[in-house]
Amino acid sequence: MKSIFTFFLVITLIISSIYNTQAQDLEPRGGEFIFNPDKVPCLTTDQREAIKIETNNNIEALKLQNKLAFNESNSRGGHPLFIWPLKQADGFSYNNTWAISGYVDHNSAYPNQLTDYNCGTRTYDAASGYNHQGVDMYLWPFIWNQMDNGQTEIIAAAPGQIIAKNDGQFDRSCDFNNNIWNAVYIQHNDGSIAWYGHMKNGSVTTKNVGDMVTLGEVLGTVGSSGNSTGPHLHFEIYTDNSYTQLVDPFMGTCNNMNSTSWWETQIPYNYSGINAALTHTAPPVIFPTCPTPETPNTSDSFQVDDTIYFAIYLRDLVAGTNVHLSIIKPDNTFLYDWNFTNQATQSSGYYYWYYTGVYDQEGEWKWEVTYAGETVTHTFNIGALSVDDEVLEPITIFPNPTRHSISIKTTKVLESASVYDISGKLIKSVNFNETSAYNIDISNVSKGLYFLSVVSNKNEQESFKIIKQ
Numbered sequence: 001m002k003s004i005f006t007f008f009l010v011i012t013l014i015i016s017s018i019y020n021t022q023a024q025d026l027e028p029r030g031g032e033f034i035f036n037p038d039k040v041p042c043l044t045t046d047q048r049e050a051i052k053i054e055t056n057n058n059i060e061a062l063k064l065q066n067k068l069a070f071n072e073s074n075s076r077g078g079h080p081l082f083i084w085p086l087k088q089a090d091g092f093s094y095n096n097t098w099a100i101s102g103y104v105d106h107n108s109a110y111p112n113q114l115t116d117y118n119c120g121t122r123t124y125d126a127a128s129g130y131n132h133q134g135v136d137m138y139l140w141p142f143i144w145n146q147m148d149n150g151q152t153e154i155i156a157a158a159p160g161q162i163i164a165k166n167d168g169q170f171d172r173s174c175d176f177n178n179n180i181w182n183a184v185y186i187q188h189n190d191g192s193i194a195w196y197g198h199m200k201n202g203s204v205t206t207k208n209v210g211d212m213v214t215l216g217e218v219l220g221t222v223g224s225s226g227n228s229t230g231p232h233l234h235f236e237i238y239t240d241n242s243y244t245q246l247v248d249p250f251m252g253t254c255n256n257m258n259s260t261s262w263w264e265t266q267i268p269y270n271y272s273g274i275n276a277a278l279t280h281t282a283p284p285v286i287f288p289t290c291p292t293p294e295t296p297n298t299s300d301s302f303q304v305d306d307t308i309y310f311a312i313y314l315r316d317l318v319a320g321t322n323v324h325l326s327i328i329k330p331d332n333t334f335l336y337d338w339n340f341t342n343q344a345t346q347s348s349g350y351y352y353w354y355y356t357g358v359y360d361q362e363g364e365w366k367w368e369v370t371y372a373g374e375t376v377t378h379t380f381n382i383g384a385l386s387v388d389d390e391v392l393e394p395i396t397i398f399p400n401p402t403r404h405s406i407s408i409k410t411t412k413v414l415e416s417a418s419v420y421d422i423s424g425k426l427i428k429s430v431n432f433n434e435t436s437a438y439n440i441d442i443s444n445v446s447k448g449l450y451f452l453s454v455v456s457n458k459n460e461q462e463s464f465k466i467i468k469q
């Protein structure tokens with residue numbers, strides 16, 4: 001018996017060593033994601049004209065009321081220097097949530113006469129005579145999920161005054177439909193104007209026309225209102241309200257509009273990086289029929305005999321560049337450690353590998369990805385700590401969503417409760433005694449999705465999703 005066992009052990013070791021040398025070379029599944037492949041214009045000529053009239057009417061009205069912040073005769077300094085107009089909302093933990101699908105088109109001819117600021121063709125035009133006049137930043141990887149969760153906020157790239165805004169419009173556009181977008185229009189100190197378009201319905205700032213916004217203030221979240229094929233921000237800038245001079249905020253050889261960058265720190269033309277490294281129970285369903293949200297199938301909790309899918313979500317992949325990948329065991333040895341070479345240049349792409357029957361340790365594992373100079377480490381658990389193992393008698397938690405605290409109602413005697421963020425990081429832990437009320441104050445916790453893990457005095461455990469508002 002012992003020898004048979006040893007024999008199997010040896011076979012297992014041989015198989016696992018084959019895996020260790022060969023599995024790394026497995027071809028990944030996945031592929032490219034192209035946003036707006038049909039090159040749908042973000043605004044029609046009529047819509048653009050209507051915005052110009054509306055903003056100018058409001059500017060006139062503010063002037064008459066002595067409320068216009070911009071003063072032509074007393075303009076302060078030069079043009080603003082922008083920070084990036086997108087920011088991940090609190091409580092979410094992707095490494096990055098967007099990619100760029102189109103810059104400003106500097107070639108006035110059309111169609112298919114394309115020149116971006118860097119003399120490349122990462123822009124678009126249309127046979128109707130439209131040359132793209134803004135920067136399009138789309139959500140990536142789970143574009144509709146990210147929109148529904150409000151995961152990406154649109155923030156003021158520069159401080160200024162709201163000179164117009166629009167909300168209440170349908171926000172799940174998949175194509176050119178002549179719909180109106182939800183948007184905020186800001187005039188800066190120097191008179192220049194920024195348009196932030198395609199916002200999610202109901203997300204637009206409650207501030208009014210005439211109110212001031214500070215640098216980085218949240219203006220709304222990314223949506224797909226107006227002429228749009230999916231959630232993205234269209235960011236369009238003019239030097240003043242005469243709207244005679246468009247601005248491309250990116251400085252480059254082929255920018256024939258302005259000679260300086262309008263960014264505080266201009267990102268590289270190919271801003272290669274990792275948006276997320278995630279683990280899944282099944283392949284992510286990433287391209288459902290628009291506008292159905294994706295089914296990410298993500299999980300951070302597995303059993304040793306599960307099939308685990310290891311996925312990377314990259315932006316601005318450049319052909320021939322390397323991605324370094326490691327699956328690291330709880331004892332910090334490698335299960336696999338390998339390189340993947342991008343075969344094509346893509347503005348976004350996802351790739352995944354999957355393995356079964358190779359998880360020989362229980363505990364906290366790491367899925368570590370290095371690309372374009374940055375490393376993202378995603379932790380996940382295999383084995384004993386699974387939240388599904390022991391389930392308590394019915395427990396009620398309320399209110400959920402909550403703004404201040406969570407109360408737990410149960411017949412059990414509870415020992416402790418802990419709040420984790422979606423990356424598994426412990427945010428708050430409370431120990432209970434016989435006289436404790438089962439309340440957890442989370443008023444200081446940022447807005448977002450969390451997990452509440454409750455442990456009884458018999459070491460039974462159960463987890464709940466909670467939303468902090």
Ligand SMILES: [Zn+2]
Pocket residue numbers: 041042132134135136233234235
């Ligand atoms: Zn656009």
